[in-house]
Amino acid sequence: MPGxxxxxxxxxxxLNMGRIFRALRYRTEQAQYVTYHRLPVYKTDDYGVPSGxxxxxxxxxxxxxxxxxxxxxxxxxxxxxxxxxxxxxxIYTPNMxxxxxxxxxxxxxxxxxxxNQNNNIDFNEIEGWDxxxxxxxxxxxxxxxxxxxxxxxxxxxxxxxxxxxxxxDGESVTVTGVSTSMTYTPTVAAGINTxxxxxxxxxxxxxxxxxxxxxxxIVVTNASGQTLTYTPATLTLTNNEWLSIxxxxxxxxxxxxxxxxxxxxxxxxxxxxxDYEKDLTLIKFNYTGPVGATxxxxxxxxxxxxxVAWHVHSLKDMTDGYIIFDCVRTSGRNDGRRRAYDD
Numbered sequence: 001m002p003g004x005x006x007x008x009x010x011x012x013x014x015l016n017m018g019r020i021f022r023a024l025r026y027r028t029e030q031a032q033y034v035t036y037h038r039l040p041v042y043k044t045d046d047y048g049v050p051s052g053x054x055x056x057x058x059x060x061x062x063x064x065x066x067x068x069x070x071x072x073x074x075x076x077x078x079x080x081x082x083x084x085x086x087x088x089x090x091i092y093t094p095n096m097x098x099x100x101x102x103x104x105x106x107x108x109x110x111x112x113x114x115x116n117q118n119n120n121i122d123f124n125e126i127e128g129w130d131x132x133x134x135x136x137x138x139x140x141x142x143x144x145x146x147x148x149x150x151x152x153x154x155x156x157x158x159x160x161x162x163x164x165x166x167x168x169d170g171e172s173v174t175v176t177g178v179s180t181s182m183t184y185t186p187t188v189a190a191g192i193n194t195x196x197x198x199x200x201x202x203x204x205x206x207x208x209x210x211x212x213x214x215x216x217x218i219v220v221t222n223a224s225g226q227t228l229t230y231t232p233a234t235l236t237l238t239n240n241e242w243l244s245i246x247x248x249x250x251x252x253x254x255x256x257x258x259x260x261x262x263x264x265x266x267x268x269x270x271x272x273x274x275d276y277e278k279d280l281t282l283i284k285f286n287y288t289g290p291v292g293a294t295x296x297x298x299x300x301x302x303x304x305x306x307x308v309a310w311h312v313h314s315l316k317d318m319t320d321g322y323i324i325f326d327c328v329r330t331s332g333r334n335d336g337r338r339r340a341y342d343d
Contacts, residue, residue: 155189156185157185159182195279236289
């Protein structure tokens, strides 16, 4: 993209933002999909004091395309408890009409119309101190390029409960037939990396051709047999559409959200005694629904990752092609101290 991107970022002017995102993503990986996050908004009493009643639910919407140009990624200023890392970035997104109007699924667009105002009445625009969560680095890939691997450090096996048959097309792992779960088990042995301590989020994509498949839970188990269980409220997957799911993976979490077609499904998280220093031994995806020989469940792009949450500080520029936000990174974990304190 000669001339479009200089040392200061994208130059102002009339741009085909969709074309730029696609070109930068596939050619240079500068464009990426981020998870948009807004904390729940609580109602206030007559004195303006927030009450315990939620007026607007949490928004947690994956697959927002963005270009991130960090000014300072992390300068490691020492704050209280040694956990704050401060940074700044300029983030480019499509214009709001494009964000609200796109309702594609999977990696080609914004997932399942979550940003479409007709589908999600709680999303109006990106506002101050909303968060754009990005992948700082992948800590552990949940491999879906095959049903098993016994070579090198990528040693794992997929299994399923039920009569279904497992297969992979190199990108997704699929169960075809009657089944109730898919389980990923890495080999726990010397030289095999199953450490996921530094991860703070879990994400994956799931798809089915069944019209009544319900995702009932996701269970993460560590080497001590302790479990961290995510349980969505009754979530029937839209058939033949990839659903992107991005959940927190951190101690102290008690609830989260999954959105599908603009509708929020509350997710409870149980596992207060889960020890994050222990290695991963399995992750299990439980569901109900497949009862026919041709029913399928697919998983792909699954990983534990360490995130960076950029908070919108100000709106720098707005055109008919794109929006520029000045964002700050207000906090981050010091993993060395976390490892020491979690003993």
